[in-house]
Amino acid sequence: MKNKNSVVSSSRRSFLKSTALVATGVMIVPRYVLGGPGYLAPSDRLIVAGIGVGGKGEGDLTSFAQSGKADIGFLCDVDERRAAASRARFPKAKFYKDYREMLDKEGKNFDAVSVSTPDHNHAVQTMAAMEMGKHVYVQKPLTHDIFEARALTKAARDYKVVTQMGNQGASGDGVRIMQEWFNADLIGKVHTVYCWTDRPVWPQGIPWPKESVPVPEGLDWDLWLGTAPKKNYIEGLVPFNWRGWWDYGTGALGDMGCHLVEAPHKVLNLDYPKDVQCSVGSVYVGEFQRGYFPESCPPSSHVIMTFPGNERTEGDLTMHWMDGGIKPKRPEELGPNETFGDGGNGVLFIGTKGKMMCGTYGANPRLLPTSRTEEVNITPQLERVPGGAEGHYAQWVEGAIAGYGKKDLSSPFEIAGPLTETLLIANLAIRGQDIRKEIQNDQGRTSYQYPGRDIKLLWDAKEMRVTNFEEANQFVKRNYREGWSL
Numbered sequence: 001m002k003n004k005n006s007v008v009s010s011s012r013r014s015f016l017k018s019t020a021l022v023a024t025g026v027m028i029v030p031r032y033v034l035g036g037p038g039y040l041a042p043s044d045r046l047i048v049a050g051i052g053v054g055g056k057g058e059g060d061l062t063s064f065a066q067s068g069k070a071d072i073g074f075l076c077d078v079d080e081r082r083a084a085a086s087r088a089r090f091p092k093a094k095f096y097k098d099y100r101e102m103l104d105k106e107g108k109n110f111d112a113v114s115v116s117t118p119d120h121n122h123a124v125q126t127m128a129a130m131e132m133g134k135h136v137y138v139q140k141p142l143t144h145d146i147f148e149a150r151a152l153t154k155a156a157r158d159y160k161v162v163t164q165m166g167n168q169g170a171s172g173d174g175v176r177i178m179q180e181w182f183n184a185d186l187i188g189k190v191h192t193v194y195c196w197t198d199r200p201v202w203p204q205g206i207p208w209p210k211e212s213v214p215v216p217e218g219l220d221w222d223l224w225l226g227t228a229p230k231k232n233y234i235e236g237l238v239p240f241n242w243r244g245w246w247d248y249g250t251g252a253l254g255d256m257g258c259h260l261v262e263a264p265h266k267v268l269n270l271d272y273p274k275d276v277q278c279s280v281g282s283v284y285v286g287e288f289q290r291g292y293f294p295e296s297c298p299p300s301s302h303v304i305m306t307f308p309g310n311e312r313t314e315g316d317l318t319m320h321w322m323d324g325g326i327k328p329k330r331p332e333e334l335g336p337n338e339t340f341g342d343g344g345n346g347v348l349f350i351g352t353k354g355k356m357m358c359g360t361y362g363a364n365p366r367l368l369p370t371s372r373t374e375e376v377n378i379t380p381q382l383e384r385v386p387g388g389a390e391g392h393y394a395q396w397v398e399g400a401i402a403g404y405g406k407k408d409l410s411s412p413f414e415i416a417g418p419l420t421e422t423l424l425i426a427n428l429a430i431r432g433q434d435i436r437k438e439i440q441n442d443q444g445r446t447s448y449q450y451p452g453r454d455i456k457l458l459w460d461a462k463e464m465r466v467t468n469f470e471e472a473n474q475f476v477k478r479n480y481r482e483g484w485s486l
Contacts, residue, residue, distance in 0.1 A: 046135075046397050047110040049074035051099045051125050054082025055239060056139060057116030060166065060393065061086060064114065064137075067394035069401060073110045076102045080218035082239055097220055099125050107132050112400050115139060116166070120248045121226040123148035127486055130155050135162040135400035137393075140258035141250055142413065142420040146464055147477035149424065151486060153417030160404040164396035165416035167258040169361025171385040171392035175263045178349075178356060178365045180378050182267050182312070186367060188353030190268055191314040195260040196322040198344035199252035204244035205283040205291070205299035209234045227480040244297050250427060251297035252323035256345060256360070257423040262411075263347050263362040264319065265419050268312045272461035273305040273319070273422060278429040281324055292448075294434040300324020303426045314352050321426055331355055333368035361389055385410060429457050432472045 046069060050061045053075045064070040072090040076099045077083035087095055096102035112135040115125050123143045129136050130152075142165050143149040156163045169175065181187065212232030215221040221233050228247045243249035264270065281300035283291040303321040307313070320328060328348060330340050333355060340346060342359025349356045355368040367373045385391045392410060399407040411419075432452030439447045451469070458467045466472045480486070 044069075044401055046070040046112055046400050047073045048112050048114055049076065049102060049106065049110045049134075050086065050114045050116070051076045051102075051129075052115060052117035052139075053077045053086035054079060054084075055116075056166075057114070058086045058089065060114050060116055060137065060139070062089065063390070063393035064397055065090075067397045069394070070397045074102055074106055078220040078223040079216075079238065081216065098223055100128070103128055103132060107134075111135060112137070112162075117226075118224075118242050118248045119144040119250050119254055120228050123152060123486055124227055124480075124484060126152055127155060130159045130161050133159060133161060135396075137164045137166065137396050138416075139166040140416075140420075141165075141254040141423060142258075142416050143424075144248075144250060144254075145476065145478055146421050146424045146428075148486065149417045149420045150464060153413045156413040156417075162396065162400040162402075162404055162407075162409070163413040163416070164392070164399070164409050165258065165411040165413070165420070166392075167262050167361075167411055167416070167419075168389040168392035169259050169363065170262055170266070170410035170415075171387075171395055172362050172389035173384055174358050174362035174365045175266055176380075176382040176384060177378075178263060178358065178362065179267050180381055181356060181365070181367065181376070182349075182351075183381065184376075184378050186354055186376065186378075187349060187351030187356055189312060189314040190264075190349050190351045191317060192350040193264045193268075193317065193319045194322070194328040194346075194348040194350075195257070195264070195319065196327050196341065196346055197252055197256040197260060198325050199256050199323055200244055200297070200299070202241045202244050203236075204251065204297045205281065205293060206244075206296050207291070207293045208245075208295045211235075225481065227478075227484040229481055245295055246297060246431065247295065249297070250424065251430070252301070253303070253321065253423045253427055253430070256323070257321070257426075258416075258419060259360050260345060260347055261319070261321070261423060262419060263358060264349060265422065266415075267349070268307075268317065269310060270307045270317065270422070271310070272418065273307050273425055273459060274316075274461075275306045275456050275458050276303060276426055276429040277456040278303040278426070278433065280430060280433050292434060292436065294431075298324075298430060298433070300326055301430050302326055303429055305422070305426055331357075331368055334370070338370060363389075425459055428459075428466060428472045428475055431475050432457065432469060435471045 048064050048070050050057055061072050065072055072093050075086050075093045076096040078097055113129040114137045116139040122138055126136050126138050213235045215233045243255055279302050280298035301323055305319045307317040309316045345360045347358050358365040385395055399409050435452045436448045436450050439449055457469055460467050464476055
């Protein structure tokens with residue numbers, strides 16, 4: 001069997017000799033000319049294809065190009081309107097609407113793929129690229145489902161490709177500073193963590209609109225749906241509001257959890273949670289009646305996860321996740337006018353000897369009271385990523401050029417997969433709130449029970465299943481629309 005990385009090297013050589021990128025005036029000398037197969041020349045560059053190139057996708061591609069070691073060779077987006085800015089920024093790049101067509105026709109001509117599409121299509125697009133031996137950078141959260149996260153994590157090892165999730169705070173100095181504070185025993189062993197966000201800033205906790213509207217011009221709605229069930233287009237779904245619908249998004253947890261939970265996950269070396277429970281904000285329709293909208297994420301939630309204890313924790317660790325503007329009680333050590341977290345979002349570690357907090361991306365870490373931050377002088381022990389959080393992109397580019405296993409990355413799938421699973425396990429508890437059973441009384445009147453609202457879900461990480469509430473397991477691995485598969 002031919003080695004996947006050999007295929008990639010051959011593809012690069014063919015592309016560099018035959019396509020328009022060479023004509024831009026940048027002379028790229030193929031590695032085989034200089035030193036034979038596997039030779040890494042200082043001038044070697046990564047050729048990247050983007051899937052989902054509007055908005056954040058454009059920003060990602062621009063950051064790869066700004067590394068000075070990557071060329072954007074191909075663009076793919078189902079929405080021509082959203083793709084316009086990237087097409088203008090990278091005029092030499094060839095454009096496609098269907099990623100499957102791009103991979104099939106151009107797979108020989110690029111080394112790596114950047115995926116920045118809605119959550120529900122991450123896994124199929126990423127897996128297709130990895131099966132071709134392509135290195136991949138995938139926006140957070142890594143996947144929509146727990147099963148997908150486990151599958152991509154395994155595939156990255158099997159195909160020996162360089163991977164990175166787009167939670168750039170993992171490359172920032174903040175999380176490394178907090179690791180060093182913890183290692184210096186400044187806060188002792190941790191027993192409780194709070195993570196909170198002001199998200200959602202899109203509609204949630206609402207019914208799926210009865211009225212459909214015309215699909216915007218330039219949007220291929222069927223391709224956008226991809227793995228999701230066939231439905232009519234609704235007002236404002238694209239480009240942003242899909243995040244609040246379970247068919248496509250993963251709610252506030254999926255959007256911000258990778259930026260907030262990442263710090264305690266890494267500092268405390270956490271495993272998968274062993275149980276999860278939650279409460280969610282209610283939406284009322286009619287007189288004192290809670291709305292039942294299982295298609296939509298709730299307007300707010302408070303999730304409590306229990307992680308098995310380890311050498312960094314004081315017994316089992318309790319992690320609180322709060323969204324929709326809910327925040328934990330301010331620490332007594334924090335001054336009345338001092339900002340808690342970064343205002344809208346934050347993380348608080350509570351240890352046996354002290355506390356520390358940070359904002360989004362692990363930024364602006366502080367010991368509590370904050371005056372203690374200036375008093376402590378810890379010699380840096382952990383290597384920093386050049387450029388910090390913004391260096392997250394160049395780190396992946398350089399890792400991909402070097403090849404699998406040659407460079408350490410901040411959020412490869414072996415880290416990003418379990419982190420994403422943790423967030424999706426929390427979402428099981430949230431989604432379980434809206435599982436209902438119909439009850440008929442003796443008079444023939446219908447009422448409903450919600451068996452998932454007042455229980456703690458017990459999680460078997462090895463088997464990837466809830467052991468005490470079978471109905472929740474339907475969300476571990478969803479059914480794809482016919483014609484789509486992982």
